[in-house]
Amino acid sequence: MQVTILGTGAFGLALGNLLHEKSNADIIFWTAFEEEYLEITNNNTYDKVLTGIELASDLDVTMDLKTALNNSDLIIVAIPCNHVREVLTRIKDYLNNDSRVILVSKGLEKDTDLLMTEIYKELNLKGNVSYLAGPTFAKELIVNSKAGLTLGTKDNKTKELMLELFKDTNVEIEVIEDYIGLQLYGVIKNVLAILMGSLNSKYSGDSTNAYYLTKVYNYAKKLVVSLGGNESTANCYGALGDILLTCNSKTSRNYSYGVLLYTNKEEAEVYKKHYTVEGSIAINSLIKLLEKNNQKSLFIEKLSEYFNSNISLDEVLKLF
Numbered sequence: 001m002q003v004t005i006l007g008t009g010a011f012g013l014a015l016g017n018l019l020h021e022k023s024n025a026d027i028i029f030w031t032a033f034e035e036e037y038l039e040i041t042n043n044n045t046y047d048k049v050l051t052g053i054e055l056a057s058d059l060d061v062t063m064d065l066k067t068a069l070n071n072s073d074l075i076i077v078a079i080p081c082n083h084v085r086e087v088l089t090r091i092k093d094y095l096n097n098d099s100r101v102i103l104v105s106k107g108l109e110k111d112t113d114l115l116m117t118e119i120y121k122e123l124n125l126k127g128n129v130s131y132l133a134g135p136t137f138a139k140e141l142i143v144n145s146k147a148g149l150t151l152g153t154k155d156n157k158t159k160e161l162m163l164e165l166f167k168d169t170n171v172e173i174e175v176i177e178d179y180i181g182l183q184l185y186g187v188i189k190n191v192l193a194i195l196m197g198s199l200n201s202k203y204s205g206d207s208t209n210a211y212y213l214t215k216v217y218n219y220a221k222k223l224v225v226s227l228g229g230n231e232s233t234a235n236c237y238g239a240l241g242d243i244l245l246t247c248n249s250k251t252s253r254n255y256s257y258g259v260l261l262y263t264n265k266e267e268a269e270v271y272k273k274h275y276t277v278e279g280s281i282a283i284n285s286l287i288k289l290l291e292k293n294n295q296k297s298l299f300i301e302k303l304s305e306y307f308n309s310n311i312s313l314d315e316v317l318k319l320f
Contacts (some may be wrong), residue, residue, distance in 0.1 A: 001023075001024070001025040001026070001073045001074070001161060001164070001165065002025065002026045002028065002060060002071055002072050002074075003019065003025045003026070003027050003028070003031050003072065003074045003075075003076065003165065004028050004029075004030065004068050004069055004072040004074070004075045005027065005028070005030070005076045005078055006030050006068070006075065006076065006077045006078060006079060006087055006091070007029075007030070007031065007077065007078040007079035007087075008029055008030075008031040008033075008036045008037075008040060008046060008049075008061070008077065009049055009078060009080070010049035010050055010138035010139075011078050011104060011136075011138050011139070011141070012029070012035060012076070012078030012079075012104075012143040013029070013035075013046060013049065013050060013055065013142070013211045014050065014138035014139070014142035015076070015078065015104075016029055016059070016076075017055050017056055017059065017142050018142055018144055018169060018171070018214075019162050019165060019166075019169070020056050020058075020059060021144075022057055022144060022169045023165050023166070023167075023168060023169065025165055026060070028060045028061075028062060028067075028068050028072075029059060029060065029061045029068075030061075030062055030063070030064075030065060030068035030069075031061065032063065034063065036062050037061055040055060040059060040061050041059075041061050043304060044056070044057050044059070049138070050138060050139065050142065051128050053080060053139065053142060054246055062123055065090060065091060065094065065130065066094070069091060069094040070105070071101065072099075073097065073161060074100050074102060074158070074161055074162070074165070075091070075100065075101045075102070076101075076102045076104060076132070077101060077102070077103050077104065077105065078104045078105070078126060079105060080105060080276075080287075081105040081107035081108070081116060082107075082109060082110050084103065084105050084109065084116055084119055085109065085119050085123070085298075088120060088123055088125060092123065092125055095125055095127045096126050096127065096128045097126050097127060097157070097204060098127065098213070099126060099127030099128065099274055100127060100128050100130070100155065100158045100161065101120065101125075101127055101128070101129050101130070101159065101254040102129075102130045102131065102132050102151070102158070102162075103117060103120065103129065103130070103131050103132070104131070104133065106133065106186035106187065106278065107186070107190075107278055107281070107282055107285070108182075108187055108279075108282060108285035108286070108289060109160065109285075110285070113288045113289045113292065115180065115183045115184070115187075115205075116131065116183060117129050117131055117179055117180070117183065118183070121138040122172075127160055128153075128154075128155040128157070129179075130151060130152060130153035130154075130155060130179060131151075131152040131153070131179040131182050131183055132149055132150070132151050132152070132157050132162075132209075132238075133149065133150055133152075133182050133183070133186050133238035133242060134147065134148055134149035134150050134237040134238045134241060134242060135147070135148070135237060135238075135241035135242045135244065135245035136149065136171075137245075137249075137251060139226075141171070141264065144169055144170045144171075145170060146170045146171075146223050147170065147172070148170050148171070148172045148173075148174060148237035148241060149166075149171055149172070149237060150173075150174050150175075150176060150182060150236040150237045150238035150239075150241075151172070151173055151174070151175045151176070151237070152176055152177065152178055152179025152180075152181075152182040152183070152238070153175065153177070153179065154177050154179075159175050161218045162175075164208070165167060172237075173256060174236060174237055176230075176232075176233060176236055178229055178230040178232075178233045180228055180229055181224050181225075181228070181229020181233035181239070181285075182229075182233060182236070182238045182239070184224045184225060184227055184228075184229050185220060185229075185233070185234075185238060185239040185242060185243070186238070186242065187282050187285070187286060188220045188223060188224065188282075188286065189220065189242050189243045189246045189247065190246065190247075190254045190278040190279035190282050190302075191254075191279040191282055191283045191286060191303065192216045192219070192243065192247055192279075193214065193246040193247045193252055193254035193255045193258065193279055194254045194255070194257055194258035194261065194277070194279040194280065194307065195247075195258060195303060196209075196212065196213065196216060196247040196248065196255060196258060197254070197255040197257060197258020197259040197260075197261070197262070198254075198259065198261055198262035198306075198313050199212045199258075199313075200212075200259070201258075201259045201263050201312060202260040202262055213243075213244070213247060213248060216243065216244050216247055217235075217240065218282065219299070219320075220234075220239075220243060221234040221239075223297070224239075226293075226295060227289065227290075227293060227295075228293075230281075231260075253275050253276065253277055253278070254277055254278060254279040254280075256271070256298070257272060257275075257277045257279070257280065258270055261306075261307070261309075262313060265309055266286060278309050279307075283300065283303065283304045283307060284304065286300060287300055287301060287304060298320045299316070299320060302315060302316045302319055303316050
């Protein structure tokens with residue numbers, strides 16, 4: 001099996017390095033950036049995203065799309081969500097009816113507010129599109145920690161290939177058909193992680209944390225269903241697991257930003273300039289997505305005002 005990973009960010013590198021070492025597949029990475037290419041190939045590192053971690057010395061990395069996509073059985077697109085359209089457009093001519101593309105980018109596209117699989121379909125690309133998500137941090141994934149990922153697909157061949165690919169790793173692949181709901185959880189959990197960071201700064205105690213975490217989870221489930229996701233998707237790794245991880249971990253950027261937003265707004269602004277805080281971006285797209293579906297959430301609107309320091313956390317909680 002040949003697997004192409006488009007993008008050498010933290011998740012793409014960690015996933016590919018793991019599969020390179022633990023599977024029988026040929027893994028080839030593609031990057032559009034010479035700086036990334038040179039560091040990975042010359043130093044076996046990419047400290048910008050995986051600080052202090054040494055990659056396998058024989059990773060196959062290229063800057064040529066044709067080389068990367070030639071005879072590929074699976075194409076994993078692991079790049080920031082606002083660059084997905086550009087990359088999918090670039091690979092369009094390399095796809096055929098048997099191509100199998102797996103998207104992992106979380107979020108809604110800026111300006112269009114489209115999910116990643118919606119971009120794929122809008123571009124009228126050939127092949128089969130699927131979506132992969134789950135509660136994993138790249139630094140744990142790369143060392144083969146026990147973890148679970150959810151594959152949202154309606155294509156049986158993609159399912160077979162992915163189960164085969166991960167069979168000798170510690171990562172369990174669970175398969176569902178609802179890739180729309182799976183993507184929606186990826187958007188919403190980052191927004192709610194900011195809220196949980198602030199809540200856990202305001203209130204101490206595991207009991208209170210569990211109380212609000214339960215409310216956050218139930219709210220996410222209700223919102224996803226209202227936007228077209230299946231109710232059963234709420235129980236998968238990419239939904240429940242991802243919410244538990246992102247909304248309850250001090251290593252989550254969104255959670256950390258939420259802590260600062262409640263404790264020190266000036267430091268929060270500095271933090272946002274240095275790190276990508278997906279939830280602070282996603283909330284605006286989420287409001288537009290609700291409007292597009294003739295829906296409205298006063299809670300989300302108030303949460304957006306809190307993110308912009310226009311109201312207090314207490315005013316948000318009145319609606320929660």
